[in-house]
Amino acid sequence: xxxxxxxxxxxxxxxxxxxxxEQIIARLDSNQAGLRETLELCGExxxxxxxxxxxxxxxxRGLEELRLDELIQRLExx
Amino acid sequence: MNGGVRAQPGxxxxxxxxxxxxxxxxxxxxxxxxxxxxxxxxxxYAARLRERLRRFAQxxxxxxxxxxxxxxxxxxxxxxxxxxxxxxxxxxxxxxxxQGLSAEELRDGAEVVAAGGCDFYPGSASxxxxxxxxxxxxxxxxxxxxxxRLARLRRQLAAEGVFDPQKLLPLPRLPRRIGVVTxxxxxxxxxxxxxxxxxxxxxxxxxxxxxxxxxRAAPAITAAVRDLAAFAEVEAxxxxxxxxxxxxxxxxxxxxxxxxxxxxxxxxxxxxxHEVDRTLIDDVAAxxxxxxxxxxxxxxxxxxxxARQALAAAARTVDSNGRAAVLVRARSLAAxxxxxxxxxxxxxxxxxxxxxxxxAASARGRMLQLDYQxxxxxxxxxxxxxxxxxxxxxxxxxxxxRARTLAGSERRARERRAASLAAxxxxxxxxxxxxxxxxxxxxxxDEHGEPLMTPDAVRRARRFDxxxxxxxxxxxxxxxxxER
Numbered sequence: 257x258x259x260x261x262x263x264x265x266x267x268x269x270x271x272x273x274x275x276x277x278e279q280i281i282a283r284l285d286s287n288q289a290g291l292r293e294t295l296e297l298c299g300e301x302x303x304x305x306x307x308x309x310x311x312x313x314x315x316x317r318g319l320e321e322l323r324l325d326e327l328i329q330r331l332e333x334x
Numbered sequence: 335m336n337g338g339v340r341a342q343p344g345x346x347x348x349x350x351x352x353x354x355x356x357x358x359x360x361x362x363x364x365x366x367x368x369x370x371x372x373x374x375x376x377x378x379y380a381a382r383l384r385e386r387l388r389r390f391a392q393x394x395x396x397x398x399x400x401x402x403x404x405x406x407x408x409x410x411x412x413x414x415x416x417x418x419x420x421x422x423x424x425x426x427x428x429x430x431x432x433q434g435l436s437a438e439e440l441r442d443g444a445e446v447v448a449a450g451g452c453d454f455y456p457g458s459a460s461x462x463x464x465x466x467x468x469x470x471x472x473x474x475x476x477x478x479x480x481x482x483r484l485a486r487l488r489r490q491l492a493a494e495g496v497f498d499p500q501k502l503l504p505l506p507r508l509p510r511r512i513g514v515v516t517x518x519x520x521x522x523x524x525x526x527x528x529x530x531x532x533x534x535x536x537x538x539x540x541x542x543x544x545x546x547x548x549x550r551a552a553p554a555i556t557a558a559v560r561d562l563a564a565f566a567e568v569e570a571x572x573x574x575x576x577x578x579x580x581x582x583x584x585x586x587x588x589x590x591x592x593x594x595x596x597x598x599x600x601x602x603x604x605x606x607x608h609e610v611d612r613t614l615i616d617d618v619a620a621x622x623x624x625x626x627x628x629x630x631x632x633x634x635x636x637x638x639x640x641a642r643q644a645l646a647a648a649a650r651t652v653d654s655n656g657r658a659a660v661l662v663r664a665r666s667l668a669a670x671x672x673x674x675x676x677x678x679x680x681x682x683x684x685x686x687x688x689x690x691x692x693x694a695a696s697a698r699g700r701m702l703q704l705d706y707q708x709x710x711x712x713x714x715x716x717x718x719x720x721x722x723x724x725x726x727x728x729x730x731x732x733x734x735x736r737a738r739t740l741a742g743s744e745r746r747a748r749e750r751r752a753a754s755l756a757a758x759x760x761x762x763x764x765x766x767x768x769x770x771x772x773x774x775x776x777x778x779x780d781e782h783g784e785p786l787m788t789p790d791a792v793r794r795a796r797r798f799d800x801x802x803x804x805x806x807x808x809x810x811x812x813x814x815x816x817e818r
């Protein structure tokens with residue numbers, strides 16, 4: 257298994273982050289990873305967790321409701 | 335252009351027949367256009383055109399009524415329209431009233447079936463000409479009519495691949511901003527918000543309120559979808575309304591709306607009507623949902639509360655694995671470092687144990703050996719005792735014989751000693767000086783009783799005892815001459 261990068265791709269999505277995190281945890285739970293791979297996976301996992309937590313945080317600050325017509329008016333305002 | 339074929343027989347409603355429609359009066363003074371028959375008087379041409387149009391087949395048309403005008407005049411006007419085109423319609427008021435339709439029913443946006451044929455009002459010197467489809471029978475379109483029309487449109491759009499592009503768009507499971515097209519204050523809006531609340535989602539919703547049923551619905555919904563994708567930076571668009579008849583939902587079968595949705599670069603989730611109602615937008619959209627609640631779950635694929643818990647668990651797993659990876663190996667290394675000492679310790683303990691066992695074994699061995707020796711000694715002693723007893727018994731048994739032998743031997747020895755003593759006595763007597771004295775010899779003894787062996791000894795003693803047989807007599811040497 258390739259250990260992958262220890263840094264999170266900034267362009268990744270929540271889905272991709274969670275999918276990769278599940279792969280990492282499955283690999284860690286298998287107890288087949290060596291020390292270096294384990295440390296690299298943990299580093300990558302922490303990055304993914306931070307990213308995913310940020311995504312969840314972004315949709316957990318309270319519902320915001322906007323109206324399209326008001327947005328367009330604002331955009332079209334001189 | 336080929337001017338010689340402009341008047342095509344069978345297509346031109348007004349045959350270029352000078353006899354049937356002679357050129358305008360005073361033709362000799364007019365000049366036509368080379369290659370074009372005529373010029374004919376326009377009024378006559380218009381009249382011939384009406385005749386030709388009225389000979390078109392009588393048909394029934396289905397479409398959406400728009401621009402309905404039911405005024406005080408003798409005609410009711412409206413247009414029949416669909417996505418491909420429109421045709422003006424006119425209906426005599428008497429015919430309209432005979433249909434039993436109210437002005438409310440023939441409203442803008444109503445799907446109707448109109449039967450009649452082409453007609454043309456040629457106008458006059460002061461009135462404008464007008465083409466119209468003269469409607470003689472009119473009824474609201476039934477579900478069967480709409481479903482048949484829907485099926486045709488569905489086949490057409492499917493053949494053009496309009497249903498495919500949205501399916502190729504990735505649908506984000508956790509969008510931050512969602513656009514929603516629905517009617518303001520609708521139950522669908524409330525259900526959608528409840529679904530999002532159950533998901534634990536608290537992002538941004540951009541509401542694009544639009545009519546969802548009348549003739550304005552399809553254009554408004556189309557514009558809303560287009561504007562949401564263009565201006566609102568949404569990651570998903572939900573188009574929804576509650577259930578209804580197919581006529582009520584007809585706006586969501588609008589061809590323009592469907593084509594707009596197909597070309598929208600943002601995934602569209604449709605939740606129109608109920609599960610049994612399948613509009614064309616359901617076919618075009620990336621995801622088709624049966625209810626607004628279902629649409630909320632499709633728009634936010636992640637249960638945010640559960641995801642937060644799962645993420646916390648994942649963080650714990652990653653942290654514990656990270657710590658364990660080092661700690662376990664550190665413990666292993668420490669154990670490895672202790673291994674030689676432990677190994678020596680084990681061997682030392684083993685040696686001590688062996689030594690103890692050896693000592694114990696030696697003691698046991700000595701005890702066993704001693705016991706063995708005791709048993710051997712006991713056996714030997716017993717055998718010796720037995721043998722001694724047997725010997726003693728034999729000796730006892732032999733004792734009388736030996737006593738007898740000893741007695742015989744004693745007697746014989748006594749006899750031999752007696753014989754020897756007799757011999758010794760005889761020999762002694764033979765050497766006894768008395769016997770010599772008896773034979774006449776005398777023995778000179780000095781005053782100490784010692785014999786005087788030489789004449790000089792006698793002379794020097796001078797006085798001496800002379801022992802003879804029968805006694806001693808004192809004597810004195812008289813002659814001092816030397817013996818010759």
